[in-house]
Amino acid sequence: MQLATLYKEHIILLKIHYENTLNILKEKGLALDAILIHSGSESYYFADDNHIAFRSVPHFTHWLPLEGPDHFLLFQPGKNLRLFRYVPKDFWYEIPKDNLNHYLDQFELIEVNKVSQVQNYLPNLSKTAYIGNNPKLVQEWGVSEDLVQPKMLMARLDFARAKKTPYEVACLKLANERASHGHRRAMEGFNNGLSERHIHRDYLNAIDATEYETPYTNIVALNEKASVLHYQQKRGNEATFGNLLLIDAGAKTFGYCSDITRTYLRQGADPLFEELLNKMEILQKALVAKVKVGLSYIEIHRSTHQGVAEILSDLGLIKLSAAEIFERQFTHPFFPHGIGHLLGIQVHDVSGHVADEEGTPAPPPAEYPFLRFTRNIEKGQVFTIEPGFYFIPMLLEPYRNSSDQALFDWKTIDRLTPLGGIRIEDNIHVTDEGPENLTRAVL
Ligand SMILES: [Mn+2]
Structure with missing residues (x-):
């Protein structure tokens, strides 16, 4: 229409x-x-x-x-x-x-x-x-x-406002399409070894926007900077050659925002990190597939921790079963943020933390303080699904110095830390038939 x-x-x-x-x-x-x-x-x-x-x-x-x-x-x-x-x-x-x-x-x-x-x-x-x-x-x-x-x-x-009208969904689709041009250009720039600054400018050119017209400040992070969740700087030519790019960038169309993250790894950079990236890609798609009317969004967040626990166990980064890693919350330093948020006119759209139209507070569970959306999934909602996996020295430090230190493979963790981390983020529209992925439709 x-x-x-x-x-x-x-x-x-x-x-x-x-x-x-x-x-x-x-x-x-x-x-x-x-x-x-x-x-x-x-x-x-x-x-x-x-x-x-x-x-x-x-x-x-x-x-x-x-x-x-x-x-x-x-x-x-x-x-x-x-x-x-x-x-x-x-x-x-x-x-x-x-x-x-x-x-x-x-x-x-x-x-x-x-x-x-x-x-x-x-x-x-x-x-x-x-x-x-x-x-x-x-x-x-x-x-x-x-x-x-x-x-x-x-x-x-x-x-x-959490539930979008068909017009709003159409605008969000256009915003995704607009951002997809920037993401494709960013990937090319990364392949050509460009700096963060250069990739950022190319992104803006590709979506034909000025800084002021983007929904939020682009995150363009090479290597270890990918582990800084809201990294705002853009290093120029002095930046080391990128083995990994994490780009979190959107676009606006008729006032509606897209919010997309992609992570690219240079071929041959590290085979284990490559395996980690593949597993995160599979996990992200599985989480999107779980989206269903009536399910609590908190459940998607919990599933993410279970998925990250499996990856930590499979790759031998923590020498415990996935169930034990999940139970003991050893996933928390590797995935410290929420699985996503409502999306619309505001990139973190309003009313993620209220239970009803009266505004009754619905704060996140104590173990997940950064989860931005705690409501049940309903038809017409649009939100992001953005699992991450990072090597953040500040968050790992307490475990390195704890009685659990022997459970972690620090040698491998230290080898992977200079590659920063991974985040993969799509924008999802909830329909009666299940999730409609507005991002993968165009990127
Ligand atoms: Mn986001």
Whole structure:
């Protein structure tokens, strides 16, 4: 189906969701007659007139991918959606012309040159909730303080965002396709022995984006830097020749993010590491295949630890059975992060740690503190599956100095440590028929 058609359907679904939410809130004693959503105000670096790269408020992007500060959307049940598009008369900057006609025709469009003009078109705001980053501005217009991001409203809107409409899934597919061009180029660059910096720039070129347009800062790690989970530097030509590349990089399309990681090993670098990489590839695919409506995502995370335990045992890195390695949590230093997270307008999308639309907390189990998503798997969710296996000296150190030290093959571990680690990450859409892998469809 065409994106424009899917978008129209998305708007209908979103309107129904907002209306239902207002009805429920009314029953619960919070009567609202409108919601004012702000794309956001710009913010500045401390003591500086340079502004911080702008990102729209995600609740605004949920309605439409119009970029830039100080646009407003007014939702009133049963009425047309009103979009206040901020088009300042400003000779310092160019006002970008968006090619968004098929989006904009869903709205009653009002263009303003000054933010303060929006107020002239607004109804009485005493029962209007505000979503945005500049409450002071709208309180001057009459929004009451307790209706700024009311918790009851936000919990319901955020909880629902885990489940994507067909339009959102289509955008996430496009974001995966866009990133796939960068990943292919990165692999070529690695094969040609390029530096982290060079691979990073080639990636941006291949997806045709600037730094500001990517969903998060690319992780481009050669060799031992692959074991730094959020490695942000990019080494230039002084970097040693790469025997391994870990690249964690995505792309954005119409405000929706992809988040993809691939690990490549130079042929002949180390036969045991090659075996490890193959086993992780098999494990990652097996974990994706487990995705099923009704299963708890925590179970996928637990299965990952069982899989990593098997690998540690098979390769003889720990001289115990897989069951014992799992039981004694010896997998934890090798796989210290969560198996994944919700994905959407935000790369770590909201509401991974809540049990219901009321916002009841659902924190991760004590043994898995970094797991970002604890809910049951439901149709329409999109999340990542990203198992990892790393040699992180800081995390291994306590075991090296413990009474269990003789269980580990330190000689081999030390040999593999300069290759850093492995992460393989795909974006998964849950359907009634099982997992739809949005990443492997294009990469
Ligand atoms: Mn991720």
